[in-house]
Amino acid sequence: MAGDKDDEIEIPAGRPTINDIARMAEVSKKTVSRVLNKSPFVSADTRAKVEEIIGRTGYSPDPQARGLAFRRSFLVGIIFDNPNPQYVVNMQQGILDGLRGSGYELVIHPCDRRSRSYLTDVRHFVERQKLYGVVMPPSISEDEQLARLLEELKCSYIRIASVPLDRPERMIVSHDRRGGEAAARHLIELGHRRIGFISGPSTFRSSHERRAGLEDGLAAAGLSLSPDHIAEGAYTFDSGVACGTALLSRAERPTAVFCANDEMAAGLLQAARRAGLRVPQDLSVVGFDDFQVATQVWPTLTTLHTPTRDIGRLAALKLFALSDEAEEPEIDEESLVMRLVVRESTGPAPT
């Protein structure tokens, strides 16, 4: 007759727990735990049996319970203040690409660096959620105080910035400077000599790097950036209009303007139109980012394509590498290069 021993302990009603798996595999829950955590101290046979049952039942450990025991969570945070929706969404997508299949989830924390409670808010967020790690895109990434805070809280982080601000394993350095240089080369090849620049806010390193790249390129051709041909914008469309209007009213007006992002380049197009200038016949315009706006304005923008989503994915992978859960990802620096996309807004210098 069927003994108790033979009563197949089958898949339980709700979601199975570690106890269910242990019972079914006829091992202790500690052994199941070892399998879950890839401990080497499990015999091949035992491991196979446990894994088979995990596979069959579709068991996946409860991140809350696990987190409680580990004293940390399985959540990754993104802390950001970048105002561009497209940047934000691309970055989020990229991080999720890197997180996929890991069981980690992404929780978002937009913030305002100018708010008085900004650092306190971040502290509560990180502490309460016991975040596994945090991704910091610019310009949040450039805040040393925030980095020190995260260090104090023992929270791993990856900073994304246009210059190395931290230990390499915590950094992704984007190639903004080389992007600026590519813009300069393109304009110089088209015969431009009087080249202007609309910068982003001086509080963004990317803005400085993009400018430095432009100056690299100009210098290589024996040219330089005239103070008269520089205007400081705010990475917004409106500031592009304002700076553009200013630059275009100069006595010796530039024949080409490099804008530190697409939004401002779109604003410059507006200013050019109002000033009665044709683009690219009278004025060439180069943007930066290659976001949707670049193909939605007229003429479409020549710009530098930034691999935001790829960077987001890398950031997630580097986060795992920080805690030895994974190898440091091989960064194909070539894939991070910002490539010039030539469209309608640039043409030969007027003669």
Added chain:
Amino acid sequence: MAGDKDDEIEIPAGRPTINDIARMAEVSKKTVSRVLNKSPFVSADTRAKVEEIIGRTGYSPDPQARGLAFRRSFLVGIIFDNPNPQYVVNMQQGILDGLRGSGYELVIHPCDRRSRSYLTDVRHFVERQKLYGVVMPPSISEDEQLARLLEELKCSYIRIASVPLDRPERMIVSHDRRGGEAAARHLIELGHRRIGFISGPSTFRSSHERRAGLEDGLAAAGLSLSPDHIAEGAYTFDSGVACGTALLSRAERPTAVFCANDEMAAGLLQAARRAGLRVPQDLSVVGFDDFQVATQVWPTLTTLHTPTRDIGRLAALKLFALSDEAEEPEIDEESLVMRLVVRESTGPAPT
């Protein structure tokens, strides 16, 4: 001499736990728990004492431990497939507005309805994280299968859509139809009679509602939508260019076109430019959404302003109301009305 009794039990080293608070308040941790959960069965004195200590220590309960005991988490999810970055970011911001101060965090789950694993992925996401609730913007909100899945998983949800698809307490109904009607009225007042329409994909309810509104407005003026003046787009810029090109090549070309969103309206501007038509002198254009693109194209777009962020905030509040943690928020329907913003792209009908 100082007795043990007088040894002030002070703020502990790390973050305080419920046990620390209990010890300091000289009550059991169950009583602290009652205070945290606003149980009425606590004397005013005890409550005051506990609250004072909680305030002084800055104690906040560990969401993981609490969640483990409650068998749910303190996470709210947003599941979305809307391709517009601005919509997504505004919606996220709105939800966070509604969550602020509650201790809940927002975890994001973009998805692709066409993917084979889409529903399975959502199931794992919701089940594993034991989400407190989920916000579903369009077009995800229109997926009955998904709604049924969430119901099966006993996960609260709020659906945001242009038509009532569910019980009112789970719905936020946006006023797309009235928006379409406002567009029609505006164009009719400007003297237009041949009014065209570029729709979104037929799989989006909003597209139908915006069209129905347009037809309401036309009918009120004794007009109707000629099949010749309708084109089906995809809510993208490129589809706006294509549909615009088609509509503008009709023998009896419309003098005004209402586009179901701004992206397509921007595309239509492009098509008009190529066709040598001036906007608004030869052609009036109305968009929908009032996203950044509306003020970044030339001429700037007359459009319907959609209160995306407000809707997001309401969604979060309604989620709390579903579980009796809060009153059903008073919805000021007026605040959800989509208002016409008149800019440069509309003008009197050509004579």
Added chain:
DNA sequence: CTGAAAGCGCTTACAG
């Protein structure tokens, strides 16, 4: 109104 016991689903020492 208040508290001691048991439990949520995992893990970390500690034995063997």
Added chain:
DNA sequence: CTGAAAGCGCTTACAG
């Protein structure tokens, strides 16, 4: 290589 005990920080019955 494997397991029984205790614990992570909370809560739910159950008493009183």
